[in-house]
Amino acid sequence: MTQLQTIFGWIGDATWGWALIPFLVVLGGAFTLISGFVQLRFFGRMWGVLSDGGDRDGGVSSREALLVSIGGRVGGGNIAGVAVAITLGGPGAVFWMWVVALIGMATSLFECALAQLYKRTEPDGTYRGGPAQYIIHGLGERFNWLAILYAVCLLASFGLGFSAFQGNTVAVAANDSLGLDPIWVGAGLALVTAVIVFGGIKRIAKVSDVVIPVMALGYIVLALAVIILNITEVPQVLWTIVANALGFEEAVGGGVGAAVAQGMRRGLFSNEAGLGSAPNVAAAAAVPHPISQGIVQSLSVFIDTMIICSCTALVILLGDVYVPGSEDVNGVALTQQSLVGHLGEWAQYFLTGAVLLFAFSSIIYNYYLGETAVSVLSGSWIARLALRIAVPVVVFLGAAAPGATAVFFFSDPLMGLLALVNLLALAMLFPVGLRLLADYRRQLRAGAVEPVLEIDDYADLDIDRGAWAVPARTRPLG
Incomplete structure (x- = not known):
């Protein structure tokens, strides 16, 4: 076991330590730059998807796919991760989280558009795709080994490892705040997880369509209450963020370097842009053009970092609990105590509820990523059934056994490895992404309300024609 930990520690250092963040x-x-700031040019079109929630023949709607991916992106990184970034990097870390999110919106757009283009139709009529599929069908058979490596990393890190971590998060929060026995919390969580995952992507999407808006909006409303109560101090806090980020002021040792490192690391970990996870969900949507869903998924990065992470940052920086240079209060405790300082003791129970919902939404998201990985490694229904049984069991073990999550030391290193694989594939397939973008823009200039993929224009590519047989199956988003 020690040797394995050493190996995975080296992988983690080689990816997250020096290779991954600069590459991202x-x-x-x-x-x-090459796309002409596509995430800003199409920013207005992103929001139209929020009114597009109808049923789809085959896939889920764009809004449902958006909410599933938000459920995965939004989690502990938005509550505890932001607090850690501020503690170790100072207020300036928030600025660099914003920067990396704005850049990541473009990366997410292209990776999700490629996942849509190369998606495949499942026997039940739904769609499935992601980095493994665009590696196999976009780069060719000689790169199948790369797709298998990606799928193994996705299954081990998201499908199993992070599911256990989230189960542990729920159990700890429920025990600390409500005094509930972790065993019973784990049993209940595992049961609910099983009911949802056995329903497939349709049921996952329906649950997310309800849970995610409640979760995100509730947290945002609470943060807005804090901001309104301290509205006169907001300009000074925003100046502090910028001043620390650019070196005009120094809040922690390391100065600008610490702010940049912590902001980028925590930002990338939170919004997942480029990590290759969200494209698996994006491919499940039924949309008229791949870029349409790419634009939608770009919005999820914005919501995750620019809105929810910013809310957490303002709650912390507008309060008195955070002391620059001190690490006495860190992580979720810093966020929780800051909320209590602003709104009173009841706020800690609200935050516990938010943590529960954040963790639960991440569990069902992680399961779907694991299912996509299994579909690449084995097309057998037995393998999928085994995963549907394994995930609730892993969730239970993560919640009920305090030491169970120790065996998942491989999750972070393997996530770093799958991100590098995905970024390599993205770089190689970027010309195809630009081709899709040029087609989308051409149709807009010609007066199209919502561009449609003309499959014959891409006859040279290995695309599932059946997945695009009825391309215009969603209402206009413009």
């Missing part, structure tokens, strides 16, 4: 930032910056 440089590639995202290149996508942004």
Whole structure:
């Protein structure tokens, strides 16, 4: 076991330590510049999806796919991760979280558009796709080994490892705040998880369509209450964020370097842009053009970081609990105590509820990613059934056994490895992404309300024609 931990520790150092973050930032910056700041040009179109929630023949709606992916992106990183970034990097870390999110919006747009283009039709009429599929069908058979490596990493990190972590998060929060026995919390959570995952992507999407808006809006409303109560101090806090980020002021040791490192690391970990996870969900949507869903998924990065992470940052920086340079109060405790300082003791129970919902939404999201990985490794229904049984069991073990999550030391390193695989594939397939974007823009200039993929224009690519047989199956988003 010690040897395995050493190996995975090396993988983690080689990915998250020095390779992954520069690769993500440089590639995202290149996508942004070459595409002409596509995430800003189409920003207005992103919001139209929020009114598009109808049933779809085959896939789920764009809004449902958006909410499932938000459920995965939004989690502990938005509550505890932001607090850690501020503690270790100072208020300036928030600024660099914003920067990496704006860049990541372009990366997410292209990775999700490619997942849509190369998606496949399942026997039950739904769609499935993601980085593994665009590696296999976009790069060709000689890169199948890369798709298998990606699928193994996705299954081990998201499908199993992070599911256990989230189960543990729920149990700890419920025990600390409500005094509930972790065993019973784990049993209840595992049961609810099983009911949902056995319903497939349709049921996952329906649950997310209800849970995610309640979760996100409730937290945002609470943060807005704090901001309104301290509205006169907001300009000074915003100046502090910018001043620390650019070196005009220094809040922690390391100065600008600490702010940049912590902001980018926590930002990337939170919004997942470029990590290759969200495209698996994006591919399940029925949309008229791949870029349509790419634009939608770009919005989920904005919501995750620019809205929800910013809410957490303002709650902390507008309060008295945070002391620059001190690590006495850190993580979720810093956010929780800041809320209590603003609104009273009842706020800690609200935050506990938010943590529960955040963790639960992440569990069902992680399951779907694991299911997509299994479909690449084995088309057998037995393998899928085994996963549907395994995930609730892993959730229970993560919640009920305090030491159970220790065996998932491989999750972070493997997530870093799958991100590198995804970014390599994205760089190689970027010309195809630009081709899709040019087609989308051409149709808009010609007066199209919502561009449609003409499958014959892409006859040279290995695309599932059946997945695009009825392309215009969603209402206009413009």
